[in-house]
Amino acid sequence: MSQTMKALVLHQHGTLENLSVVNDKAKPELRPxxxxxxxxxxxxxxxDVFTVEGMPGIKVPLPVVPGLDLAGTVDxxxxxxxxxxxxDRVLVNPLKPGVGLMGEMTDGGMAEYALVDASQLISLPxxxxxxxxxxxxxxxxxAHRMLVTHNTVKAGDxxxxxxxxxxxxxxxVVLAKKLGAEVIACVGSAVKGAAMKALGADEVVNYREEDFSRWTIEKYGKPQRRTYEGGVDVVINFTGGETWRPSLKCLKRGxxxxxxxxxxxxxxxxDLRYVxxxxxxxxxxxxxxxxxxxxLLQLVADGAITPLIDRELPLDRAAxxxxxxxxxEVLGKVIVTP
Structure with a gap:
């Protein structure tokens, strides 16, 4: 049996050109x-983009195989x-005990084989x-932890x-709709907007053509300080930057x-005044x-949700x-199949 494997390897921080597919990466050795x-x-x-570029204060051991998410069979x-x-068919929790994230602090899923702590394994239906x-x-x-585990979104929101x-x-989008919310999806193109509608979004806003905060206030009314009229109940913002203050402006009281x-x-x-x-x-x-x-695995197994997958690529085209x-330029997830 070959003791080497194909893998996508990051050799040094910088641009995506620092990623390369190799055929002679040592296959992981089994450990206790x-x-x-x-x-x-x-x-x-x-x-993974941040891992390639390098993040201040986080020292990634290089070279490293990126890819936080992986599923496969026990070898x-x-x-x-x-x-x-x-x-055994398994999904791997990327958080490796005492080490950190696979694909960052240790080799991840963009390879034919991966070394995984047994506590990370989840049986795959x-x-x-x-x-x-x-x-x-x-x-x-x-998304599940943010919306469901923390109980932050309810029907009608x-x-x-x-x-x-x-x-x-x-x-x-998928989980908020399952919880019974009215979903407004902010996207950067008409094509993405149509895709979000197909996924279940009730409204779409193209942020390249109009101010999402202004659109929201025009649609639902200006938030009122003394009543609970106007605005939206929840804004999900994992972008930060220039979107933060406008997000505060279109939230309803409370x-x-x-x-x-x-x-x-x-x-x-x-702008703490809004807060x-x-x-x-x-x-x-x-x-x-x-x-x-x-x-989440149970929801997928039951047919309650279906993850949106943009495309599948071979390992040679992972970068x-x-x-x-x-x-x-994607709608949902990009999957790589070694």
Whole structure:
């Protein structure tokens, strides 16, 4: 059996040109407490863009195989691991105990095989495909924790979602609709708007053509300080940057701004007057846990939700998939099949 494998490798921080597919990456060696997973599908997240570019204060051991999300079959099991055997279908929780995220602090899913702590394994129902499973952890897990676990969205709420066409955004659209909310999806093109309508969004706003905050106020009324009229109940904002202050302006009194990231900038212009004047709630949500992923797998298995997958690419074209995410040219998830 070959002791090498094909993998996408980041050699140094910088641009996507620093990623390359190699055919002679050493296959992971089995260690106590671990299994080796034969990767059947892996997916990119915007986090992978940050990993490639380098993040202040986070030292990534290079070279590294990116890819936080992965699903596959168990290939080999350490002697001290029980409950798993070769051939088992599994989804992998990217959070490796005591280490951090796979695809960042240790090799991830953009390879034919991956070394996984046995505690990261989640049994994959037969009715859930590898591609569906690989789309879930970071994007859908983050959305599930933010909307469902934290109990922030209820039936009848008006929910405005920025960046609605990306991985986390589409997950928020799907889950908010399942919770019975009225969903307003903010996107950057008419094509993406049509796709969000097909996914279930009630309204779409093209932020390249009109101010989403002004549109919201014209549609639902100006938020009132002494009553609960006007505005929306929830704004989901994981972009930050210039979108932060407009998000505060269109929230109704007592409304909630949900934040789980800052893809457009983590140090936005703030206006605390809106926070106190309209008694706004700013709710942060970080990451996801095993129960989020198990709940999502069950929803997919039951046919209650279907992850939106933009396209599947072979490993040789993986860097192209990450470029599409960086340039916001995707609808949902990009899956790589080694």
């Amino acid at each position: 407490g671990h299994v080796v997973v034969c990767v059947r599908a892996s997916s990119f997240n915007y986090h 080999a099991v350490a002697e001290d691991v029980t409950g798993w055997q070769p051939g 037969e009715t859930v495909s590898f591609t569906q499973a690989a789309s879930l952890p970071v994007a859908y897990g983050t 008006k929910v405005l979602i920025l960046g609605a066409s990306g991985g986390v955004g589409t997950a928020c 409304g909630t701004l949900l934040v789980c990231g800052a893809t457009a900038g983590y140090d936005p212009t703030e 106190w004047s309209f008694e706004l709630n700013i709710k942060g949500s970080n990451s996801f846990y095993k129960d989020d992923l198990e709940a 192209e998939g990450l470029r599409l995410i960086r340039d916001r």
